[in-house]
Amino acid sequence: MQRRMSDLAFQDYYPDDVSHCYGCGRLNEHGIQLKSRWDGEESVAYYTPKPYHTAVPGYVYGGMLASLIDCHGTGTAAAAGYRAEGRTMDSQPPLRYVTAALNVNYLRPTPLGDPLEVRGRVKEVKGRKVVVEAWIIAGGEVCVRGEVVAVQLPEAMRQS
Numbered sequence: 001m002q003r004r005m006s007d008l009a010f011q012d013y014y015p016d017d018v019s020h021c022y023g024c025g026r027l028n029e030h031g032i033q034l035k036s037r038w039d040g041e042e043s044v045a046y047y048t049p050k051p052y053h054t055a056v057p058g059y060v061y062g063g064m065l066a067s068l069i070d071c072h073g074t075g076t077a078a079a080a081g082y083r084a085e086g087r088t089m090d091s092q093p094p095l096r097y098v099t100a101a102l103n104v105n106y107l108r109p110t111p112l113g114d115p116l117e118v119r120g121r122v123k124e125v126k127g128r129k130v131v132v133e134a135w136i137i138a139g140g141e142v143c144v145r146g147e148v149v150a151v152q153l154p155e156a157m158r159q160s
């Protein structure tokens with residue numbers, strides 16, 4: 001069945017040349033391939049870590065959780081950037097956001113095996129910068145809270 005446009009995740013719009021990120025690149029066969037979408041004023045993504053994403057037995061490795069915050073944050077930033085310009089994510093030119101700063105607070109151990117819900121909310125859109133707060137829910141409890149400062153690459157650093 002053909003997918004409707006509204007089924008596409010933010011990351012599905014990334015051009016091929018920037019679709020190899022370990023966290024969100026749809027062309028990285030070894031990566032997480034995170035898929036983020038709007039859910040009202042928030043954004044949401046789901047991911048179930050693999051058994052080898054272990055910190056201590058039974059709990060998720062913090063670096064994996066940081067990756068989820070990072071790529072959900074940059075994806076949400078990209079979507080917010082297009083929204084702020086009043087255009088769709090398939091319009092030109094593409095906006096290429098990278099992580100300038102990533103802050104992650106681990107509030108309680110995150111159980112391994114449960115599907116994780118990653119949520120985001122845009123705090124600020126200012127020029128080339130978007131600040132997104134993000135959090136991870138497991139079993140109905142918020143386990144992780146973080147913040148991503150995403151900045152559009154300067155023109156000089158863009159390859160295409």
Ligand SMILES: CCCCCCCCCCCCCC(=O)SCCNC(=O)CCNC(=O)[C@H](O)C(C)(C)COP(=O)(O)OP(=O)(O)OC[C@H]1O[C@@H](n2cnc3c(N)ncnc32)[C@H](O)[C@@H]1OP(=O)(O)O
Nearest residue numbers: 013014018021078094095096097098099100101129149151
């Ligand atoms: C269709 C969709 C397309 C999307 C494509 C997606 C691509 C793929 C996504 C995959 C990605 C996955 C994720 C990854 O893994 S991305 C990989 C990890 N990230 C990097 O390698 C980035 C390396 N850093 C840089 O390239 C530069 O430092 C950047 C470009 C980030 C900024 O250098 P630039 O010289 O351009 O910045 P500016 O001085 O003009 O400042 C501009 C604004 O930003 C604010 N600022 C700057 N730095 C920080 C900071 N550390 N904390 C807080 N704020 C910071 C600054 O105050 C100012 O705001 P304001 O003072 O005006 O308020």
